Amino acid sequence: MKNKLLTDRAALFLGDAARVDAVLAPNSIDAIVTDPPAGIGFMGREWDSDKGGRDAWVTWLADVMRKALYVLKPGGHALVWALPRTSHWTATALEDAGFEIRDVVLHLFGTGFPKSLDVSQAIDKQKRNMDEVRLVTRWIAEMRDLAGLTNARIDAAFGHNGMAGHWTTQGAQPEVPHAAHWPKLLELLGIDELPETIREITERLVAEKGKPGPNWFRRAITGHHEMASPVQRWIARHGHRANLSNGARRDEPATDAAREWAGWGTALKPAVEHWILCRKPLMGTVAANVQQWRTGGLNVAACRIPHASPEDLSASKARNPGRAEPVTSAVYGASRPQQRIDESGRWPANVTLDEAAAELLDAQAPGSGASRFFYVAKPTRTERDEGCTHLPFRSGAGACGRKEGSAGMNSPRAGATSGGGHNHHPTVKSIALMRWLCRLITPPGGAVLDLFAGSGSTGVAALAEGFEFVGIERDSDYVEIANARLRHELGPEAETAQTNMG
Ligand SMILES: C[S@@+](CC[C@H](N)C(=O)[O-])C[C@H]1O[C@@H](n2cnc3c(N)ncnc32)[C@H](O)[C@@H]1O
Structure with a gap:
């Protein structure tokens, strides 16, 4: 040293x-x-x-x-x-x-700050495309195995920590890779072109990435939570609002399921x-x-x-x-x-x-x-x-x-x-x-x-x-x-x- x-x-x-x-x-x-x-x-x-x-x-x-x-x-x-x-x-x-x-x-x-998920909002944000997402992640997992790769090697190639697990899982949090990741991923997998069905589904899922499901847009906005700090005000205007219980918008659930879980979160304020x-x-x-x-x-x-x-x-x-x-x-x-x-x-x-x-x-x-x-x-x-x-x-x-x-x-x-x-x-x-x-x-x-x-x-x-x-x-x-x-x-x-x- x-x-x-x-x-x-x-x-x-x-x-x-x-x-x-x-x-x-x-x-x-x-x-x-x-x-x-x-x-x-x-x-x-x-x-x-x-x-x-x-x-x-x-x-x-x-x-x-x-x-x-x-x-x-x-x-x-x-x-x-x-x-x-x-x-x-x-x-x-x-x-x-x-x-x-x-x-x-x-x-x-x-x-x-509590970094809490609003359960009711999350329900209305849900998309109904998990089957399609898992179809893509299953395909990537199969290609990974055929190429003799591991998730750790894919992560290392991208400089990520655990992302390849999401791209290849049939479990709770499957993720379709972003558009920018596909060329490198295909190169690693040794594939020139995506099969037609996978390409069609992937393009649609990638375009929908980051966008909430349709019920989200049916929630009536009633105001915003009070925000204590300039950072929170900034986040509320530009950031990932739904992750924050403070600084988030106030709105009404759009569905029965979301109504049932209104007021529920996932984290306490760290103190x-x-x-x-x-x-x-x-x-x-x-x-x-x-x-x-x-x-x-x-x-x-x-x-x-x-x-x-x-x-x-x-x-x-x-x-x-x-x-x-x-x-x-x-x-x-x-x-x-x-x-x-x-x-x-x-x-x-x-x-x-x-x-x-x-x-x-x-x-x-x-x-x-x-x-x-x-x-x-x-x-x-x-x-x-x-x-x-x-x-x-x-x-x-x-x-x-x-x-x-x-x-x-x-x-x-x-x-x-x-x-x-x-x-x-x-x-x-x-x-x-x-x-x-x-x-x-x-x-x-x-x-x-x-x-x-x-x-x-x-x-x-x-x-x-x-x-x-x-x-x-x-x-x-x-x-x-x-x-x-x-x-x-x-x-x-x-x-x-x-x-x-x-
Ligand atoms: C939580 S921070 C410490 C911050 C520090 N208390 C201060 O006031 O600036 C932990 C630090 O450990 C360093 N670190 C992580 N693994 C290490 C390792 N194996 N050997 C030496 N440093 C390491 C990181 O680079 C990081 O700067």
Whole structure:
């Protein structure tokens, strides 16, 4: 692996996380804080593919984490990000690798959109052409077998992830290839011309592609749902409206079947992410392990939740007379560069939350609970771009490989950004959150490892907390961004190292 940045305190490797044991010594790392892929093909990204299914994905992550366990000190903790939908995969991989699962820290956020299908609308959109679609997919499957091909090879030829499965299935989601895909597909199958019946059906199905069935046009439009954000308004005007429960049109069912299922959807509003807290087995007792290796405990004192000071509270009340105490960074001070360490603060809980989630909680039960949890401001564009404004700017759609306004831009992943920027990584984490997580599990001056460093948020946070940092990332564009952000955080230290390296 190629080391892009090296000072006494920071190293960044361009390469595969599965090779971590080739670049780091056994028992050399104090803590792992990492945000791995979730296996959901996030925004069409190949790095987030499921590697061929549940078992393959778990085997892959378990292999990486087994090597990470080898470089971690006995009793060292890891905080590993996971999405609720595939969190059990991540936890299984961690256990298989040899970690003990200790807890799950929930991060609550209020900004996710429900990516829900309107069941009633879907019924009226249905087309009655499935038999014909399956006729085409059966034919493609037969030709594939005759040509001695596999779906994986077809996908590889197109650079797709799983599409060939839809083109060849008799199952639930058959798909006729787009017009643009046919010439290459026929070439792969070794066929000069489509048989007459298949050609006739295919041309009609391709022309109807993306168009709803006739009942859709019989639904009476009664208005539009309220749209919270400019992105949602944009999507409602130009995007795949029917995928969104918010920002979608209001209309009346056209058929009895659609009437029966009016009000039904398929997804909840995403409002939580997991950080799985796990530990490499101790050598002996906690007391013995901590003294020998400096690992094994959690830094409770440094992560307490400060009580709001009287000045903060009265300043806040003056701004919001008559309202329940709002949750702001002015009150909690959590995202300030120097977090107050208050021995009398609240014991850190296994919940953190962003401003929107805090306001929701506070509105439901005024003054009740939000202030008990670590509050994290959402990362701003300025925070994401800090240190890398000299790198090229990429627009939102270009940055995440999606069309502007498409459903994929409307991501359930917290911190997911459709805004583009100099740091155009689509899942940049908040520095305040990463600082708190690093501080919780790393002994003073210890070394933090991020196996999936992305744009380097863990590294910036670890360095800001005075820790050492080692990051691995396999995408060279992201390494360049992480390198710039880390250098900015290191300041003159990085310049000196650069000079020494010649
Ligand atoms: C969810 S992102 C991390 C984003 C990061 N937390 C940030 O704030 O920028 C996961 C990253 O893992 C990288 N990745 C995926 N598979 C990898 C592998 N086998 N080795 C190293 N990096 C990998 C991807 O390129 C992606 O940037």
